[in-house]
Amino acid sequence: MAESDETVIYVYGVVPASFDAASSPAGIDGSVVGVERAGELAALVSRVDAATFAPEEIEQRVTDLEWLGPRARAHDEILTWVSDRGPVVPFPMFALFSDATHVGDALRARGDELRLTLARLIGAKEFGVRVFRITRELEEHMGELSPRVAALEASARAATPGQRYLLERKLEKERAAEAQQVSAEVARTTLDALAPHVRATATDPPPRSESRAGGAILNAFFLVSDDALDSFRNAVGEVTSRFSPKGFRFEFTGPWPAYHFSGDRE
Amino acid sequence: MTNLFDSGDSNEQLVLADLLNHVLDRGVVITGEVTLSVANIDLVKVGLSLMLAAAETTDVVQRQALLKQRDHADVPVLPRRP
Numbered sequence: 001m002a003e004s005d006e007t008v009i010y011v012y013g014v015v016p017a018s019f020d021a022a023s024s025p026a027g028i029d030g031s032v033v034g035v036e037r038a039g040e041l042a043a044l045v046s047r048v049d050a051a052t053f054a055p056e057e058i059e060q061r062v063t064d065l066e067w068l069g070p071r072a073r074a075h076d077e078i079l080t081w082v083s084d085r086g087p088v089v090p091f092p093m094f095a096l097f098s099d100a101t102h103v104g105d106a107l108r109a110r111g112d113e114l115r116l117t118l119a120r121l122i123g124a125k126e127f128g129v130r131v132f133r134i135t136r137e138l139e140e141h142m143g144e145l146s147p148r149v150a151a152l153e154a155s156a157r158a159a160t161p162g163q164r165y166l167l168e169r170k171l172e173k174e175r176a177a178e179a180q181q182v183s184a185e186v187a188r189t190t191l192d193a194l195a196p197h198v199r200a201t202a203t204d205p206p207p208r209s210e211s212r213a214g215g216a217i218l219n220a221f222f223l224v225s226d227d228a229l230d231s232f233r234n235a236v237g238e239v240t241s242r243f244s245p246k247g248f249r250f251e252f253t254g255p256w257p258a259y260h261f262s263g264d265r266e
Numbered sequence: 267m268t269n270l271f272d273s274g275d276s277n278e279q280l281v282l283a284d285l286l287n288h289v290l291d292r293g294v295v296i297t298g299e300v301t302l303s304v305a306n307i308d309l310v311k312v313g314l315s316l317m318l319a320a321a322e323t324t325d326v327v328q329r330q331a332l333l334k335q336r337d338h339a340d341v342p343v344l345p346r347r348p
Contacts, residue, residue: 072282072289092290
């Protein structure tokens, strides 16, 4: 595909009008990153090749990781660089405008909402916490987390050998049945433990797992104030130490730009 | 061309999947003149969900070290399992 002389405007996100992008790293496709100001707001923009970013081109190439990957990284790199310097409302990839006038119109049309969102994001970053269950490990510790299983285990210990055999069979079933219930409680306990240390919480449905061996039980995102980062980190550490030995794994990512706290999905 | 739907589960791609999960459908959607109605993005999101689900069966402790670790001094480092 030949490159054209035409360009369109790629918007990464929205910042306060005072933001200075002069020392920004290179943007998508090596482009220069600048700002288009409208009142108190500014869009972070790059001029990109119109043919490369035509809707039908994007449609065709978006499942090609070699095409999409570097552009996704550039998009995130710019937003990360900006979020290290102040609040930014991230846009998803491929927010494209034909010219600066339309960018300004879009900012003005949602100006109030964008200003409020920016104010909410000052001095904060997003972090992700995913929790996984390793079912086989959890079942070994089920008595510590499930009162039903604990009661059965106590009965089994007190039982005669003949009764014990039946109770052991029942226990096996009960441990398997309680895995989901206990997982839901661990997810809820995790959210409750972190809530006092965060400005906001968002959850995605965990990616579906087909495996009985385990799977994600929580996929959560937290907006954390810079000055609460230590206490948040400690709280994540505590909940990790509490549940890791019982068959759960915690995965921590970030800091991210506030992708989950930019307004539309809250 | 590396297609999302027949790609392996290499760690590099897992990290990319996690990133794409953030940048493709997150953030403010401005309506109007913008080119956002890309139907294929929905397909990609399905693919990402599958990749992330497949990754659950891999060693998540190893994953933890590979996923987004930024070069920031303030990145919290979680304690290892006791």
